Amino acid sequence: MPQNKGVENDIPRIKATLPKIITESGSVIEKEFIELTVNGEAYELRIGNRHGEVDPVHTLAHTLRETLNLTGTKIGCDNGACGACTVIIDGKAVLSCLMLTVECDGKSITTIEGLADPITGALDPIQQSFVDHTAFQCGYCTPGIIMSTKALLHKNQSPTEQEVKESLSGHYCRCISHYHVIEAVMDVVERGR
Amino acid sequence: MAKKYRFIGKPAPRKDAVEIVTGHAKFVGDIKQHGLLWGKVLRSPHPHANIKNIDTSKAARLPGVRAVLTHHDVPKWKAGVPPHLPMLDSKVRFVGDAVALVAAETEEIAAEACNLIDVEYEQLPAVYDVEEAIKPDAPQLYEQFPGNILPRGLPFFGPELLQEVIMGDVDQGFQEAEIISEGTYAFENIPNPLPYEPPGAIASWDGPDTLNVWVSGQGAYLDRLSVYYTLGRKIKVNAYGGPCGGSYGSKGMSLPVVLYSAILARVTGRPVRVCLSKEEHLNTFALRLGSRIHGRVGMKKDGTITAISGDWLINTGYYSSATQGMVAVGCGEVQLALRCNNWDLRPKVICTNRCASGIVRGFGGQELKCALLPIVTEAMEKLDIDPFEFFKKNYIRPGDGYYWRDSNWYVYRGAEYSKAMDKGAEAFRWSKKWRGWLKPTSVDGSKRRGVGVGVHGNGDTGEDTSEAYVRLDPDGTATIYSSICEHGTGQRSCLCKMVAEVLQLPLEHINITDSDTRISPYEFGPAGSRGTYAIGSAAIAAAEDAKQKLFALSAHALNAKPEDLETEDGMLFIRGNPENRIQWRRGMGVDSTVLGFGRFEADFTLPNFMMTFVEVEVDTETGKVDLLRVVSATDVGQIIDPYMLENQLNGCLGSAGIDSALIEESVLDTNTGRLLTANMVDYKWRTFAELPEMQNVILETPFPSHRFGAIGIGEIATAPGPSAVLMAVSNAIGTRLHSYPITPDKVLAALGKIRGGDEK
Ligand code: FES
Numbered sequence A: 001m002p003q004n005k006g007v008e009n010d011i012p013r014i015k016a017t018l019p020k021i022i023t024e025s026g027s028v029i030e031k032e033f034i035e036l037t038v039n040g041e042a043y044e045l046r047i048g049n050r051h052g053e054v055d056p057v058h059t060l061a062h063t064l065r066e067t068l069n070l071t072g073t074k075i076g077c078d079n080g081a082c083g084a085c086t087v088i089i090d091g092k093a094v095l096s097c098l099m100l101t102v103e104c105d106g107k108s109i110t111t112i113e114g115l116a117d118p119i120t121g122a123l124d125p126i127q128q129s130f131v132d133h134t135a136f137q138c139g140y141c142t143p144g145i146i147m148s149t150k151a152l153l154h155k156n157q158s159p160t161e162q163e164v165k166e167s168l169s170g171h172y173c174r175c176i177s178h179y180h181v182i183e184a185v186m187d188v189v190e191r192g193r
Numbered sequence B: 001m002a003k004k005y006r007f008i009g010k011p012a013p014r015k016d017a018v019e020i021v022t023g024h025a026k027f028v029g030d031i032k033q034h035g036l037l038w039g040k041v042l043r044s045p046h047p048h049a050n051i052k053n054i055d056t057s058k059a060a061r062l063p064g065v066r067a068v069l070t071h072h073d074v075p076k077w078k079a080g081v082p083p084h085l086p087m088l089d090s091k092v093r094f095v096g097d098a099v100a101l102v103a104a105e106t107e108e109i110a111a112e113a114c115n116l117i118d119v120e121y122e123q124l125p126a127v128y129d130v131e132e133a134i135k136p137d138a139p140q141l142y143e144q145f146p147g148n149i150l151p152r153g154l155p156f157f158g159p160e161l162l163q164e165v166i167m168g169d170v171d172q173g174f175q176e177a178e179i180i181s182e183g184t185y186a187f188e189n190i191p192n193p194l195p196y197e198p199p200g201a202i203a204s205w206d207g208p209d210t211l212n213v214w215v216s217g218q219g220a221y222l223d224r225l226s227v228y229y230t231l232g233r234k235i236k237v238n239a240y241g242g243p244c245g246g247s248y249g250s251k252g253m254s255l256p257v258v259l260y261s262a263i264l265a266r267v268t269g270r271p272v273r274v275c276l277s278k279e280e281h282l283n284t285f286a287l288r289l290g291s292r293i294h295g296r297v298g299m300k301k302d303g304t305i306t307a308i309s310g311d312w313l314i315n316t317g318y319y320s321s322a323t324q325g326m327v328a329v330g331c332g333e334v335q336l337a338l339r340c341n342n343w344d345l346r347p348k349v350i351c352t353n354r355c356a357s358g359i360v361r362g363f364g365g366q367e368l369k370c371a372l373l374p375i376v377t378e379a380m381e382k383l384d385i386d387p388f389e390f391f392k393k394n395y396i397r398p399g400d401g402y403y404w405r406d407s408n409w410y411v412y413r414g415a416e417y418s419k420a421m422d423k424g425a426e427a428f429r430w431s432k433k434w435r436g437w438l439k440p441t442s443v444d445g446s447k448r449r450g451v452g453v454g455v456h457g458n459g460d461t462g463e464d465t466s467e468a469y470v471r472l473d474p475d476g477t478a479t480i481y482s483s484i485c486e487h488g489t490g491q492r493s494c495l496c497k498m499v500a501e502v503l504q505l506p507l508e509h510i511n512i513t514d515s516d517t518r519i520s521p522y523e524f525g526p527a528g529s530r531g532t533y534a535i536g537s538a539a540i541a542a543a544e545d546a547k548q549k550l551f552a553l554s555a556h557a558l559n560a561k562p563e564d565l566e567t568e569d570g571m572l573f574i575r576g577n578p579e580n581r582i583q584w585r586r587g588m589g590v591d592s593t594v595l596g597f598g599r600f601e602a603d604f605t606l607p608n609f610m611m612t613f614v615e616v617e618v619d620t621e622t623g624k625v626d627l628l629r630v631v632s633a634t635d636v637g638q639i640i641d642p643y644m645l646e647n648q649l650n651g652c653l654g655s656a657g658i659d660s661a662l663i664e665e666s667v668l669d670t671n672t673g674r675l676l677t678a679n680m681v682d683y684k685w686r687t688f689a690e691l692p693e694m695q696n697v698i699l700e701t702p703f704p705s706h707r708f709g710a711i712g713i714g715e716i717a718t719a720p721g722p723s724a725v726l727m728a729v730s731n732a733i734g735t736r737l738h739s740y741p742i743t744p745d746k747v748l749a750a751l752g753k754i755r756g757g758d759e760k
């Protein structure tokens, strides 16, 4: 039986799997670090397989949750089927369980933790509306749904109810909070009109 | 008319709302602890096999691995009722059974280590069908359960568990009948309640005798008790709960997961987290019971039921965590809905080589009704009885009695529910839409619409024991000590409201402790809709106790008798003289706190009620069924929070509820024993784009329950729907369907357009 040998000093460093980044001009560079901006903060993360590093197999969802401790982004299926892991990259809602972190080098990412005002703590109007309408039960689906809504309203300030439903249709909600979610989102839309 | 309250009945934001919408709520999988290891389970690829050999040496050598455990290495801790499921065994009983446990520094290393374990299996024949499983030559899952039949009883529910419904004289009842219907119906699609957050636990040890467990669940005390008993009552167990990403009852089956983390933590001396992946969740965790009935129902033209008999065969999969208790509650609930003097309903709990079935809201009753009610409706059809009128006639009324789970006879003393039924029917426009049995409500080309109705109630609104403390502080704030977790109902916030109402204190000045068995008194936890009445009563009593103590301490400061005092907004005054008021601290002193205690003892006399009306549209070309509309009708005595209540009732679609009649099923390949639906693409669920119109009709006739006259309802929301959908589709297409879910192939087969589909 292996004994407790202290934290991770027996894990060999990986070398061979550094990601190759192909630049626009076609040249190949190997990187030791990648840069991410998350909720306005810049991170430089070493590529590797120790704690605090980005393993090339890590998804963005994993890095956000385990490396950056931004656990507001949830993992449901880890397979692109449920929407739990939705974050915003370049204004678009993306499934962070389907992206490798190394693919996100240089990208700016917004997670659920980045929506409220960092100084005053004031909630984003979407968040506030979810609070006011109790648009959740267990709340596990909520971060993903709010991030998708944020991206939707960024693109289309006054979607119809049908458009809201369609754009959220990739989100699993087992408690069936859908009806209150739609009320909450349409309330934000109405107020914006 | 309902009394006017300051907080009760008015919507208020959930106490935890900001944490939830900002992503700061810490679910078990979000908790970081120093030195936390990842635990993983190696699972069996075979449905039934002996483990001949198991070689962990390669896995153990993998850098970063801290422990690899097999059945040779672990204590004989057993889960199940009665205890029968070893944490790890030399035998596996379903595809997905635990074979070995690994703890490692990272998730990837733990997974890799699992891959490096070599196991040699001796495969055994497997059995999946309940009737096959009880044949004399069937493969046997447990030596101690000959015939694969689980023994009766669930000690936690008392010594005399209700395990059948036998009363009156069925032979005479059938003689009195004007019509007898007989047949077999089954609800065996074993849907998964599939809470979003997968089951998970963290364990750590403080020395050899104290175990700490953080569990995704409904209330920490049950985790504490189940682990304490499983570990031989020698270890002190502290259980902590946090926000829970859905449960619907199912996380009451987390014990094996907790044991995995506990033993890995013990061996490594580090905290260990075991959180199932979604595939593991779908493959290995808490399906609904398989339920099949060969039943017989006698009825008179006026809708009087003269006799009900049947063999109820319950498939619990590879083990039972509380299935006998579900049978007990199901047997109680069926009497609430079907008034009948002559019963002979005999359940059998049978284990088979597939993933375990067990605790899900609807708790035995949904599974029983889904199979039994269609037989009852065949009798209604023969007598041309409107099912709404039938349910109204036969649902329990004040003064009627029933056997409940402890085999005692109880008399219902709550409200008359027929008013709620009428209001529901009116909202649905039942009398306009009901055209008779096997007749569509409307036909438009290939599209045919049909309606159905179902009913359910549960006498567990006051089940089991709750305790709470309420502490008052001189600054005019109050704290509720309760170990319940927030699993989605909003119950923690509703408790704050009830206490706010008793103390007339703004909601912002009331808090509730984290779920922690070290600081809170005993609490069974939210289950069976007991949150409002049972848990609520304990908190209300604790608040009242604290208030009286506050008055006793403060009377001298106002020169009054304690019984003449009142409080509001953290101020004290003499009744009738609110202008002359002092702050709490002037009464009780700044150097004191006041602690009130409340306890609730089980009361099974207030069953709740829900009637669900559904309208479906069937495309007879494609066989596709669309759920158009759902109306749920109930009477809850007094609404505590309208948004939270509506949310719970809307939940009737999900968590293996109404949709288990339409789209949800775990498809078992009986050649290999594997589930073919163990991912969130192949397992079907309702999306935002496909929501039916939903209406909840909620009456408020005060109940003789607690101070605010309310009872709970959430747990039963799913239960009446599925059989109503079966009825509606049968009416739409003019022919009966016999099993769930009603997939297009079954519809087309019933219409004679293709072969196969629904088999009787
Ligand atoms: S976790 Fe990413 S889509 Fe489900």
Ligand code: FES
Binding pocket: A136, A137, A138, A139, A140, A141, A142, A172, A173, A174, A175, A176, A177, B196, B245, B246, B488
């Ligand atoms: S609120 Fe529980 S999954 Fe959506």
